[in-house]
Amino acid sequence: MTDSGDGVGAADGGGGPAEERLRRWRLVLGGGEGADGTGYGLSGRDAAMDGALATLYGKPAGKEGGKDRAAGLGASAPAVARWLGDIRTYFPAPVVQVMQRDAIDRLGLSTLLLEPEMLQAVEADVHLVGTLLSLNKAMPETTKETARAVVRKVVDDLERRLATRTRATLTGALDRSARVSRPRHRDIDWNRTIAANLKHYLPERRTVVPERLVGYGRAARSVRKEVVLCVDQSGSMAASVVYASVFGAVLASMRSISSRLVVFDTAVVDLTDQLDDPVDVLFGTQLGGGTDINRALAYCQSRITRPADTVVVLISDLYEGGIRDEMLKRVAAMKASGVQFVTLLALSDEGAPAYDREHAAALAALGAPAFACTPELFPEVMAAAIERRELPVPDPSVSSVPSVQTGPTL
Structure with missing residues (x-):
């Protein structure tokens, strides 16, 4: 609990410290008529907040005495719309986003996101975009325009936050590399x-x-680097796909960099011609399905014309459904030709994905360290690759971001 005015810290009425402690415990514990042993009843705003939390996190009705908070929104779109409005009223935006994600996971609300009125009510964030992309093929035409507006809002916000620093960092790296x-x-x-x-x-x-x-040198006149983003679009990589699309568009806007964006599951799709609009890129992906990293890398390798001036960034959890040995041989061949190869287990804020540790260790042994990367770190990673210097791999001893690294980086 906090003492901010964003909901849970603001009491409905006066009272001494002891009463305030009871109030806070009551909000944390929830409960039915017995007030979970606190003897403190809720009213007004506190009761409304408790009800919104109960809908999502409460126990199913009828269990443990039958008087506990009942979880669930059913399949009622009006009930969901009211609940979404309530949580936006009582909680700050970061908390709302967490609650929305939990509602989608716990209460199975994904199908309701196919309705335009639901999309207009939700708080847009990267995870919501990932959910919408996974529903893209099932989305009715009446919803697609609203869905694109939601995705556009998130993408525009990410570009404002990331583009300027990315361009400045990479322009400096290009100058130093020439x-x-x-x-x-x-x-x-x-x-x-x-x-x-x-x-x-x-x-x-x-x-x-x-x-x-x-x-x-002067990058704009004398240096042209080629960057290939090869992105796993299996369901677990949704946030990485969103960020990679935004960064791909930013890189494509730089005259001194030739960018290519390739997404894959068991098939490979080249979305380079859509990089001028990351929203088009995102709706060109299809989250879910299997994973064939070897096939994707084979395609990327076939498009490389200047190995010494090329950076390939594989973004994948490395759960390979293709031919493992061929994948490793392909990475080794690209590195031997002069390609700078970077393996990112995820490109997201979470930074702690499940991944295939055996494949990560094998890539690290080839001099392609595998690590999770936050969007804020990505420009520095790309700058280091362009300059052919050691990558800023997070230290796992002081970070929750996993990394697998063996020997010199580049």
Whole structure:
């Protein structure tokens, strides 16, 4: 419980500290006529909040005395609409989003999201977008326009949050990756210049004589990197698909980067020609089904024309339904040709997915460390890959984000 004015912390009336403690315990414990032993009854806003929570988290009616809070919304669209309105009234947006996800999982409300009035009532977030995409094929035409509006709202918010920093980070990385041997003074990379000339250190003068200058190039004129995002669209990867689509659109907007977005389950779909609109990309995916990573990587490999200037990012939980040995051989071949290969177990805020640890360890042994990545970290990961330096793999000892890494990164 908090003391904020967003619902649970605001008492209906006055009372001393002891009464307030009873009130808070009553809200936490719920209960029927016995008030779960607190002896404190709820009224007004508190009772309404308790009712909204009871609908989702309460015990089924008739159990344990028959007077407990009853969970469930049934199949009534008006009841769901009222409940959605109630939770938006009594709880802050992050809590509303959690409750909506729980309602979809616990009470089976997915089919009700096929109704336009339901979509207009929900709080839009990445997880809701994932649910809508999984229902895409079953969605009636009358709902699709509303669904696209919901997805558009989330995508636009993500682009505002992520695009500027991503472009700035990658533009800097592209500049630094374009080294020239006769740079202008303002373009000298002093750190690399000093490192390249340490053998020319003069102890008596306590200085380095730089016989060879290393400088930054200008990415827009002299560097063009190719980035391939290869995204697993099995049901467990819904949030990763959403974020990958947004980042794919951002990368496609940069003139110095040639981007390709490939999604796969047991089939492979190239959505590169839709990257100008991530909403079109998302509605071009089909969440669910099996997984054939080897087939997807074979397609990506066939589209690589400049290996030394290419970064391939595989986003998958690595539960391979295809040919495991062929998949590993394909990764090894791409790396041997000069491709920078990155394996992300997830691209999401959660950062702790279930994944195939054996396959992750095998990829790490090939120099392609596997780790989960948050959207905030993704620009740094891409910058490191472009510059061919060590990836910023999260430390599992201080993070809940899993990683599998063996030997040098790149």
